Amino acid sequence: xxxxxxxxxxxxxxxxxxxxxxxxxxxxxxxxxxxxxxxxxxxxxxxxxxxxxxxxxxxxxxxxxxxxxxxxxxxxxxxxxxxxxxxxxxxxxxxxxxxxxxxxxxxxxxxxxxxxxxxxxxxxxxxxxxxxxxxxxxxxxxxxxxxxxxxxxxxxxxxxxxxxxxxxxxxxxxxxxxxxxxxxxxxxxxxxxxxxxxxxxxxxxxxxxxxxxxxxxxxxxxxxxxxxxxxxxxxxxxxxxxxxxxxxxxxxxxxxxxxxxxxxxxxxxxxxxxxxxxxxxxxxxxxxxxxxxxxxxxxxxxxxxxxxxxxxxxxxxxxxxxxxxxxxxxxxxxxxxxxxxx
Amino acid sequence: xxxxxxxxxxxxxxxxxxxxxxxxxxxxxxxxxxxxxxxxxxxxxxxxxxxxxxxxxxxxxxxxxxxxxxxxxxxxxxxxxxxxxxxxxxxxxxxxxxxxxxxxxxx
Numbered sequence: 305x306x307x308x309x310x311x312x313x314x315x316x317x318x319x320x321x322x323x324x325x326x327x328x329x330x331x332x333x334x335x336x337x338x339x340x341x342x343x344x345x346x347x348x349x350x351x352x353x354x355x356x357x358x359x360x361x362x363x364x365x366x367x368x369x370x371x372x373x374x375x376x377x378x379x380x381x382x383x384x385x386x387x388x389x390x391x392x393x394x395x396x397x398x399x400x401x402x403x404x405x406x407x408x409x410x411x412x413x414x415x416x417x418x419x420x421x422x423x424x425x426x427x428x429x430x431x432x433x434x435x436x437x438x439x440x441x442x443x444x445x446x447x448x449x450x451x452x453x454x455x456x457x458x459x460x461x462x463x464x465x466x467x468x469x470x471x472x473x474x475x476x477x478x479x480x481x482x483x484x485x486x487x488x489x490x491x492x493x494x495x496x497x498x499x500x501x502x503x504x505x506x507x508x509x510x511x512x513x514x515x516x517x518x519x520x521x522x523x524x525x526x527x528x529x530x531x532x533x534x535x536x537x538x539x540x541x542x543x544x545x546x547x548x549x550x551x552x553x554x555x556x557x558x559x560x561x562x563x564x565x566x567x568x569x570x571x572x573x574x575x576x577x578x579x580x581x582x583x584x585x586x587x588x589x590x591x592x593x594x595x596x597x598x599x600x601x602x603x604x605x606x607x608x609x610x611x612x613x614x615x616x617x618x619x620x621x622x623x624x625x626x627x628x629x630x631x632x633x634x635x636x637x638x639x640x641x642x643x644x645x646x
Numbered sequence: 647x648x649x650x651x652x653x654x655x656x657x658x659x660x661x662x663x664x665x666x667x668x669x670x671x672x673x674x675x676x677x678x679x680x681x682x683x684x685x686x687x688x689x690x691x692x693x694x695x696x697x698x699x700x701x702x703x704x705x706x707x708x709x710x711x712x713x714x715x716x717x718x719x720x721x722x723x724x725x726x727x728x729x730x731x732x733x734x735x736x737x738x739x740x741x742x743x744x745x746x747x748x749x750x751x752x753x
Contacts, residue, residue, distance in 0.1 A: 318688065320711040321665065325684045328666035341683060348685030357692035 309342045312349025314554070353550035355557045362553055365567070368574060369549040370542040375581055377541020379602030382534040386427035386597075389524055392441060393501065404464050405505060406445055406518055413441040413522075427524075428600060434608045438597045440523050447509065447516035454490045454507050461494065461505070470496045470503070473594055478506055488512070495596075497525050502596055526597050531590045552629035562632045566625045573621030579611035580604025580618075647729045653680045654690055655699065655718060655726040662703035662715040665691075691716060699725055 307326070310319045322345070356362045393401065402411035415424065416431065416439060423429035431437045451457045462472055474495040479487035489510035496503045506519040552570075556562040580602070587601030595601075606612040647655075650672070657663060657671035668691075669682045682690075694700040699722035703715045718726070 317712045321714060322684050322688060324708065324711040324713050325665035325669070325687070328664075329669065329684070332666065332670070341685075344683040344685040346685075348683075348689040351689060352692065357689065357696045 307342065307345065309345035309349065312346045312353070314353045314550070318352065350546060350550075353547060353554070355550070355554035365570075366546050366549045366553070369570065370546040372574060372577060372581060373545020373548070374538040374542030375584055375602075376605075377544070378534045378538035378587075379584070379605055381537030382530065382600065382602060383428070385530040385533045389427055389527060389530065390500065392439065392524065393522065398441065401501075401503070401520075401522060402443070404468055405443075405461065405503070405520055406451070407464075409445050409448065409451075409518075411443050411445045411518070411520075413443050416440050416442065430608050436600070436603055436606045436608055438523050438600065440521050440598070442522075443518070443520045445518045445520075447507070447518055451507060451518055452509050452511075452516050454492050454509050457507060458492055458494060465494075465496050465503075468498075470498045471593070472496045478508075480510070489515075491515075497593070499525065500527075501525055502598070504598075521598075523596065523598050526590060526595060531595075534587070534590075548626070552626060555629045555632045555634050558635035559632055562628055566628045569621045569625040569628065573618045573625065576614040576618035576621065580609075580615055583611065647725070649676075650680055650682060650686065651690055651694065652726070652729060652733075654682075654687070654694065655722055655729075658700060658716060658718040658722070659726070662717040664713050664715050668716065694722065698722075 306323060310323055313319045313322065326341070351363065354362045354366050398413045402409075402413070405411060416429075416437070418424060418426065418429035418431055419434065420429065425439070427439050428436055429439070458475070462475070465472060472494060474493075476493055477487060477491065478493040479489045479491040481487055489512065491506065491508045491510060493504065493506045496505075502523040502525050504521045504523075508515050508517050508519060510516075549570075552566055556566050581604070583604040584601040586599070587595060589595040603609050604611045605615045607616070653672040653676050654668055656675055657668050663671060665684065665687055669684070669687060672680050672682055691700060695702075698719055700716050701719050703717035705712050705714045707713070
């Protein structure tokens, strides 16, 4: 039976040639360690897809392209999966949240206000200022003498959160600061989450400016299945990136001008998309439970993001690289040919 | 030149061989020290062909599959000769130094 790993090789006689060798080795009584053999065929077959057998740089370039392609695929999968995310908290859940955050206070939740009202139920949209945000509910509640005791109030909130099964991710002062770094007031914030929701709460307390209020925002936490889908989509995306790069590499092989142009366009595209990729590294915090969907890992691809304006030209550069490759007619492959005979 | 490359070229000195023939010959010549996987062999052959050190001598079709026989080119022969000379020099130098060291150990 033909090992599936043979399909790692580009189409052509090489697949059959390798199969012939494997069959002869088996018939010759050479023990086959199938796992090792499969790994070897996959590794060398995927390398063969890149052409340019003398080049080491081509493997490095292909790896970078594959990682970026994986990122694009994961970003797309994540965005699409969020369409099927669980609903926002129900009315009773909102009431319970309010009671936990500010017992006895008249806390009410407001729906978010995307720039485009049609996005009201969308999982992500731009809000005031054009920044992308995740769907959320917000509340601003006037503080009391109790909430003005910031440390005491937050200690109580931490206990209520813990009792309700929440985990405090971060707890930090949020006061405005003087030029010398000293805080102007004793405002503080807390970030907590459970399996379903993420709570950001600011206890704003600035007596000098008569500020005393609780600001709360609740997001949906990313469900585990969306994280799984995101990672799962990254792998085929990376493989596709490798295959497309290999196709372009083989088509331009033996054509120095086309190679230089293709590499230049692709390299420029990679540089342009680099900020978005670096921002995406934040997604690894999903493994520790610290990931916040309010700033999705693919935010660098959004046109409204400060780096998002680079994503479109980056994609254009990749398209240019592929077009150059598409217009190249492959020259004689460097794989051993009968024509090589003296 | 890496060791598998050296043995692949050496395996092709006396006659053209197909892929499995190269695997068998390298194992025999290296006393079993080098056991090439098929994927590794063909990656090496592609690289050596791109460098002009090996070429395809002829091809036969067996059970509908191509079986190519690879041969050493003139460049490949020269490269192997140069590498052999380099290794011999290295071995000779090391031998001389080891010989010179022996009395010290004995005394």
